[in-house]
Amino acid sequence: MAKHCKSSQDGVIYLDYQSTTPMAPEVFAAMEPWLKDGFANPHSAHVPGRAAAAAVEVARDQIAAMLPKGGRVIFTSGATEALNLAIKGCGLPVTALATEHAAVLDCVAYAGGAVVPVDADGRAAHVVPGPGLFAAMLVNNEIGTIQPVAELADQSHAHGGLLLCDAVQAFGRMPIPEGPDMIAISAHKIHGPKGIGALWVRDGISLTPLMHGGGQEQGLRSGTLSPALCTGFGAAVQVAAQRMEQDAVHIAQLWDHAIAAFSEWTVNGSTTHRYKGNLNLRRDGVDVGRLMSECRDIAFSAGSACASGSGRPSHVLSALGLSQTQAKSSIRLGFGRYTTLAEIDIAAEAINRAAEAML
Structure with missing residues (x-):
């Protein structure tokens, strides 16, 4: 059994696992020697x-052991850099689903690419x-919908194309x-450290670097790698591999408990093709800004943390066909390994x- 890790901080119940996850104790232990004495430059x-x-x-x-065979892992500062490297570095025209992360959609806009719609569940x-x-997220960060990535990859290959998968919310x-053909991942979504991610690239695919300099990371990313961050990422993956089945059972229990507790709310996104650690809900008449102010002892979200404060309704919920009013009456609860049933009840x-009180 893994060591205990608090999912709360200063009395706040943490239900924002899509934004980031608590660091696993095993990860901290693996990183500590490289933060203290192992300070040497790995190059x-x-x-x-x-x-x-x-x-x-x-x-x-x-x-690499948790990814398909026949490719290489390129360390990056996070998934945003990995996605930028994939899209800008491949030199191909790009198309993405309308529900992709801003890191993909902004790159698509920069490259003059295209965006295609999804259905009411958020599926292709x-x-x-x-x-x-073609860019398709395996598990959507806002609504948890799972895309048929293998099928989309087959279709891409049949037309002579490539498929980029943002697997940040699915990996581990x-x-x-x-x-x-390319997969972007991030450590801090699987109880690892922030500031480290990776792009998996299938053998035979060439990319142009975004940055130039010493070319330390396989000629594609200049800059000094952090042994502590890399080690922490590896440790988080190792723990995730050992606990994947156990974590999935626990998260399914949390989902069932939360669905029953929020019976007056409507689920946004698919309830069948879905990662159950993500619960995106809406309730007509709810002012989410006021709700979050009233529930300051609970850390949850009105959408992607990357877009918080913009004042705009979620582009993901809009892509499902929700009105601005419905989108602004939606919340996202994220839970996982260290969340307890009692915390779901209290929240x-x-x-x-x-x-x-608002209705």
């Missing part, structure tokens, strides 16, 4: 440098990818399907009580 040729480089490669192998709506690069939580009681 240096001396003995401590070679030791740091070896730790980086161990982490790379740990991450009879999309037939063309000969360029479920098996990654075969088929994608549901507080949120429901505050919502009822």
Whole structure:
């Protein structure tokens, strides 16, 4: 059994797992030596440098073991950089689903690409990818909907194209399907450290670097790698691999408990093709801004943390066909490994009580 990790902080119940996850104790323990004594540059040729480089490669192998065969892992500062490298570096025309993360959609806009719709559940709506690069998120960060990535990859390949999969919300939580040509992942979504992610690239695919300099990371990313962050990422993956089935059972129990507790709310997105650690809900007449103010002891979200404060309704919920009013009456609850049933009960009681007071 894994060591206990508090899912609360200073009395606040944490239900924002899509934004970030609590660091696993095993991850902190793995990183600590590299933060204290293992400070050498992993690109240096001396003995401590070679030791740091070896730790980086161990982490790379740990991450690669959870991804398809026949590719390489390129460390990045996070998934945003990984997605930018994939889209801008491949040199192909790009198309993406309307519900993709802003890191994809902004790159698509920058590249003059296209966006295609999804159905009311947030699933790809009879999309037939063309000969360029098609971007599809395996698990949506706002609504948890799971895309048929393997099928989309087959369609892309049949038309001479490639498929980029943003697997940030899926990696370490479920098996990654075969088929994608590039896969973006991030450590802090699986109880690892912030500031480290990776792009998996299928063998034979060439990319142009975004940054130029020493070319330390396989000629595609200049800059000094952090052995501590890489080691933490590897440790988080190793723990996730060991606990995947156990975590899935626990999260399914939390989902069932939460669905029953929020019976007056409507679920946004698919309830069948869905990662159950994500519960996006709406209730007519609820002012989400006021709700969050009334429930300050609960950390939850009105959508993606990356878009918080913009004042705009969620582009994901809009893509499902929801009105601005419905989108602005929606909340996102995210839970996982360290969440307890008692925390779901306490949060549901507080949120429901505050919502009822508005109606």
